[in-house]
Amino acid sequence: MIRELVRGCRKRRRDSQKKMYRMFYAYGMSITLRYADSRNQAASILNDAFMKVFTNIKDFDTDRPFKPWLRQIIVNTAINHYHKNQKQKEMMELEEVSDQKISREEEILSGITYDEIIEMVQQLSPVYRTVFNLHVIEGYKHREIAEMLDISVGTSKSNLSKAKQNLQSILERNFR
Numbered sequence: 001m002i003r004e005l006v007r008g009c010r011k012r013r014r015d016s017q018k019k020m021y022r023m024f025y026a027y028g029m030s031i032t033l034r035y036a037d038s039r040n041q042a043a044s045i046l047n048d049a050f051m052k053v054f055t056n057i058k059d060f061d062t063d064r065p066f067k068p069w070l071r072q073i074i075v076n077t078a079i080n081h082y083h084k085n086q087k088q089k090e091m092m093e094l095e096e097v098s099d100q101k102i103s104r105e106e107e108i109l110s111g112i113t114y115d116e117i118i119e120m121v122q123q124l125s126p127v128y129r130t131v132f133n134l135h136v137i138e139g140y141k142h143r144e145i146a147e148m149l150d151i152s153v154g155t156s157k158s159n160l161s162k163a164k165q166n167l168q169s170i171l172e173r174n175f176r
Helices: 002-010 014-035 039-059 066-086 114-122 126-137 142-149 153-174
Strands: none
Touching: 002 014, 002 039, 014 039, 014 066, 014 114, 014 126, 039 066, 066 126, 066 142, 114 126, 114 153, 126 142, 126 153, 142 153
16 A cells, blocks of 8 residues: 555655545654644644655655654654754753752652643743654654754753753643
8 A cells, every 4th residue: 555655656646645645644743743832833844744755755665664764754854843943933041941849749640641741742942842852752862862953962961851850840730
């Protein structure tokens, strides 16, 4: 089925592109929602990613699995979006972030939906959200993240730590 769609997309057949888009839309949104500020922004990132997929489908090796190739394009597109918007948004300086004491008395074990988790991750600043997603969800090492985002390894580690602290704070605020 995938091979047929790939062949059709390589021939720029609109019906094949539509089928592929529909088949992988939910999968792609589950990735882009973690990087975006909103559902609309996630959809925009995903649409950009699919444009890259259709443009570069000729490079896809049909002997390899499609989903990992698609995932890499989606993640790279989200990172590109981050870089593009980084200039427009004021970046939080680590020195300006006050060291908040986070109460660890309350532990939340269950009852949080996927949508609630995404909503909480979206409350993080773009830089914290991106580092969190790349390290925790995508499994990149801090060295790789530093290269991708053009930051130091120490900054990547610090941003991850702050992201986790902020998420803990958001959890406590929302589920007291």
